[in-house]
Amino acid sequence: MTVAGPTFDLVVAANRLPVDVVVDAHGEGTWQRSPGGLVSAMEGAMADRGAAWVGWAGEPGLAPAPFYQGNLFMHPVSLTSVEVEEYYEGFSNDTLWPIYHDVIVQATFHRHWWNTYRTVNHRFAHAIAEVAAPGATVWVHDYQLQLVPAMVRAIRPDLRIGWFNHIPFPPVELFAQLPWRRALVEGLLGADFLGFQRTADAGNFLRSCRRLLGMSTRGDTVAFTPAGGEPASRTVRVSAIPISVDFRGLTALASTSKVLSRAADIRASLGDPEILMLGVDRLDYTKGIRHRLKAYGELLQDKSLAPPSVTLMQVAMPSRERVDAYRVLRDEVERTVGQINGEFEVLGSTPIHYLRHFYPREEMVAMFVAADIMLVTPLRDGMNLVAKEYVSCRNDLGGALVLSEFTGAWHELHQAFICNPHDIEGVKQTIMQAINTPEDERRRRMKAMRKRVADHDVQRWASNYLEALASAPSKPHRLTRASTRELRGVERANRANLRASDTASERIGT
Ligand code: GDG
Secondary structure (H helix, E strand, O other), X not given: OOOOOOOEEEEEEEEEOXXXXXXXXXXXXXXXXXXXXXXXXXXXXXXXXXXXXXXXXXXXXXXXXXXXXXXXXXXXXXXXXXXXXXXXXXXXHHHHHHHHOOOOOOOOOOHHHHHHHHHHHHHHHHHHHHHEEEEEEEEEEOHHHOOHHHHHHHXXXXXXXXXXXXXOOOOHHHHOOOOOHHHHHHHHOOOOEEEEOOHHHHHHHHHHHHHHHOOEEEOOEEEEOOOOOOOOEEEEEEEEOOOOOOHHHHHHHHOOHHHHHHHHHHHHHOOOOOEEEEEEEEOOHHHOHHHHHHHHHHHHHOOOOOOOOEEEEEEEEOOOOOOHHHHHHHHHHHHHHXXXXXXXXXXXXXXXXXXXXXXXXXHHHHHHHHOOEEEEOOOOEOOOHHXXXXXXXXXXXXXXXXXXXXXHHHHOOOOOEEEOOOOHHHHHHHHHHHHHOOHHHHHHHHHHHHHHHHHOOHHHHHHHHHHHHHHOOOOEEOOOHHHHHHHHHHHHHHHHXXXXXXXXXXHOOO
């Protein structure tokens, strides 16, 4: 017999719970809230009503019993080590991640990974259904849980369901490669509202609905007729709600005397260079770390820059080290750092300080305050919070941001020094432009970017999202007779195409 537990009006679901186990000197483990934008973003919304968070606690095996962390109810979902391998490292990070990031590296397709992805999504859906109060709001996060909206709706049609994608949504030509594209789209369309980082991502999703599944879209809505359903269908709203950072929290932290003096210490410990450049990334091939290092190496080679007057501090937080592409990247980055340091080091000054660690938040903020030039050069990035964090920490209006045009942040931070990371010559010129631009102009740019982030901070993002979800159309979307006929025709043609492509993918042994 199952004993009913507490239920909540707001349920957040994400791959990970926002807590980590911290083990003290006596070997005792306690839960500590992990630093991260998402929890602080949700705090306002969660304070008003009871809220639960459904997610994996981070260790394979049996899930810990549900518990409260402050006023937030944590509902852990279990994952076996095989599921971690197949659902998380495999399907999420080695199939979806590359497809959703322009196939910078080749995606791997395995049918058993897909089966495990489905099983785990199912488990999440059941966990959500268990803790959601009647008529509750459910907010599902990210690409690991794309089947969850429809699975939750099947169990609990009374719930209002939203999903937000933290990463890009790919153009239809890339998305079409996925043998499971129909199931993914249908899984998402179980939601009332789908939020994306950029308008282009929302557009890509709508195009996939039309071109691959023959659905009818109107403006930012898609009419969805579940298989075997009536011509009258549900309407799902699809639009861009770009994520942000805790501007006020970061600004306040950046002006504390502790952080200011730590920033000065960092500069001093690097030999007080004239120009301190900084990169902060998860060690991921999407972040353009190799391209950045190549551009920097060439600037040293052609003597545009020379230590000791310049140094680059590169924080590379270890990430997904069990996925092959990440191990290859790490080796390449470390080799390049070694080569550049070997070639250009002068006594007392290292060209690149490569820091493969995770630092406390305060230390990160001190690094942002210390850096003259912030290098954000991803080849593709949903948003890139680092760019917005840097801007939030520069209360002094100092510093300059070099920003790739392939980040979501580029759509908002127009006053950054913009580059195309594939164009190494262009990256070099942009870095030099950022260095040589007069201080007045740099301050003007920083001020404008700060205003943008202050006006669109993470708290506003969360409340906008929840408002959009609450007001998403819930009435059935009625189709005219003519559009129904047209739709049915397109659906038939698409089904035939899909059958053909499914057979083809079976043949190539995915
Ligand atoms: C995904 C999307 C989207 C890094 N090193 C340390 C540290 N960090 C923090 C940064 C920043 C976060 O990690 C990284 O966020 P990003 O946005 O740069 O990238 P992803 O991890 O790829 O996140 C991305 C994001 O979701 C949100 O929607 O922007 O596009 O890919 O906050 O500061 N933090 C600390 N120590 C470190 O050493 N404390």
